[in-house]
Amino acid sequence: MESTPPDDRIIALWRVESPRLIARLMRLVGDLDTAEELSQDVFAAAIEKWRREGVPDNPAAWLNTTAKFLAVDRIRRRDTQRGKYQLVAAAQPQTLEHDLDEIVDGDLADDLLGLIFMACHPLLSPDARSALTLKLVCGLSTEDVARAFLTPAPTIAQRVVRAKRTLAAAKVRFELPPPSERKARLDAVREVVYLVFNEGYSATSGDRWIRGDLCAEALRLGRMLAALTPNDTETLGLLALIEIQASRLRARVGPDGEPVLLNDQDRSRWDRLLIQRGLANLERIERLGGTAGPYALQAAIAACHARAAVAADTDWEQIAALYDGLARISPSPVVELNRGVATAMAFGPEAGLEIVRPLFDVPGMREYHLLYAVTGDLLCRSGAHEEAREHFLRAAAMTRNTPERTTMQGRAADCAAGHTIQL
Amino acid sequence: MVMHYQTQAMEDGVPPTPEEQAAIGEYMQEAAMSGVLLSGEGVASSRLGARVEVNEGAVRVIDGPFAEAKELIAGFAILEVDSLAEAVEHARKFALLVGAERVDVRKVVEFEDLQQS
Numbered sequence: 001m002e003s004t005p006p007d008d009r010i011i012a013l014w015r016v017e018s019p020r021l022i023a024r025l026m027r028l029v030g031d032l033d034t035a036e037e038l039s040q041d042v043f044a045a046a047i048e049k050w051r052r053e054g055v056p057d058n059p060a061a062w063l064n065t066t067a068k069f070l071a072v073d074r075i076r077r078r079d080t081q082r083g084k085y086q087l088v089a090a091a092q093p094q095t096l097e098h099d100l101d102e103i104v105d106g107d108l109a110d111d112l113l114g115l116i117f118m119a120c121h122p123l124l125s126p127d128a129r130s131a132l133t134l135k136l137v138c139g140l141s142t143e144d145v146a147r148a149f150l151t152p153a154p155t156i157a158q159r160v161v162r163a164k165r166t167l168a169a170a171k172v173r174f175e176l177p178p179p180s181e182r183k184a185r186l187d188a189v190r191e192v193v194y195l196v197f198n199e200g201y202s203a204t205s206g207d208r209w210i211r212g213d214l215c216a217e218a219l220r221l222g223r224m225l226a227a228l229t230p231n232d233t234e235t236l237g238l239l240a241l242i243e244i245q246a247s248r249l250r251a252r253v254g255p256d257g258e259p260v261l262l263n264d265q266d267r268s269r270w271d272r273l274l275i276q277r278g279l280a281n282l283e284r285i286e287r288l289g290g291t292a293g294p295y296a297l298q299a300a301i302a303a304c305h306a307r308a309a310v311a312a313d314t315d316w317e318q319i320a321a322l323y324d325g326l327a328r329i330s331p332s333p334v335v336e337l338n339r340g341v342a343t344a345m346a347f348g349p350e351a352g353l354e355i356v357r358p359l360f361d362v363p364g365m366r367e368y369h370l371l372y373a374v375t376g377d378l379l380c381r382s383g384a385h386e387e388a389r390e391h392f393l394r395a396a397a398m399t400r401n402t403p404e405r406t407t408m409q410g411r412a413a414d415c416a417a418g419h420t421i422q423l
Numbered sequence: 424m425v426m427h428y429q430t431q432a433m434e435d436g437v438p439p440t441p442e443e444q445a446a447i448g449e450y451m452q453e454a455a456m457s458g459v460l461l462s463g464e465g466v467a468s469s470r471l472g473a474r475v476e477v478n479e480g481a482v483r484v485i486d487g488p489f490a491e492a493k494e495l496i497a498g499f500a501i502l503e504v505d506s507l508a509e510a511v512e513h514a515r516k517f518a519l520l521v522g523a524e525r526v527d528v529r530k531v532v533e534f535e536d537l538q539q540s
Binding site for chain 1: 506512513515
């Protein structure tokens, strides 16, 4: 007696089985469009059969067999048609049965990694990569992806269709990139994972400050990637980083949905399991002798915060030193802004302002609301309250996130009160 | 949390066969590749453990082994999934793969659950 009706179970099964199924089918038929279409056919067949006869004990096995059957059928028809086009009298299937067995039994890890590489292909825009990855690798529906990104479903559907068309037009075949290219391609994959995470961690628009569903998907992707490339220290660094950051999610929102900054957070609400996992991954990086890359360094910074039981215990000098390292290997205005904050915490607001002030001359930074928020904070702490207030008001006018705007307006109103900003 | 139960052989201290070990390894690998596995442990025969019983304030410590092997947890995995249905599908795969007779799926209580009550 099954407690869950077939349709709910099939949604759950889609989530669990479809990434593997699509990856396998990609290896068989070669292109993303056909693989996805076939996997949908498999589930459609499952719904029809299982509604009538009930769900079998081992649905995964049934789905796999059906997928293989449909794929072989498709390949035969395609080969036959190709034969016709070539005006070959006796259409000879070009793919032999025993080849197929070999292909079907290939390494699942390679299949999944190949699927991830394809979804994060450099030919695609970051938006398209995220949508395709969530859909294919996480098994989310178009509607789920749309909800996650606060984007209308038809827009996401369009984005996915166009992405697949781009890949098909460029004749991108399903294969693992050669080892020489793999490192660069992994960078692109990690970027997608971090992008999805950040969109969840501090939503750039909308009326919610964090989107936990997106963070959860990013964590799932990060774990998957770390399982597929177990010795890659930057992937472990990325995973450690998002685990430690995610550990603060529930402490990061106040009772009315307003953002709670790091120093004001109730640290007893941090997720200890996630912190432990993050710290363990940092240890693994050390054991692997990984040179500290940008993600590992950011994870080490996050770990400094995680280790402090109360905000006053934070080792800001260590954090400032880690930011110095990060600014050397991966310089960017945003890293510089963070370095300014850490330096101010370690050595006083004046030291921080020295780093932050030049950023107003960097193209693009004048449009970045957090530059004004941070500068306002440092000014406030150094006693320049009126100048601080102006900066907070600028920041409030610039952000598209409603709770953040309210916070900035509040800071402007009481910038003499002496709260501190932490990114 | 997905928990499976001790068989008499496990309880008797018979080490898992290479096939059983491989099956468990395969499952852990699969769960890791799905990105849902947070942690997992197996536990040894109860002869290496003890039970603490409290009866009206009186504490009694009983050394293992315990009588009912089938009631003992043999191991657990903590998975992060979207729904009970998804957890059940993972548990089903695990049960079929390792040949477990019984696997329980339970929700880990989180901070939010405590606040609601």
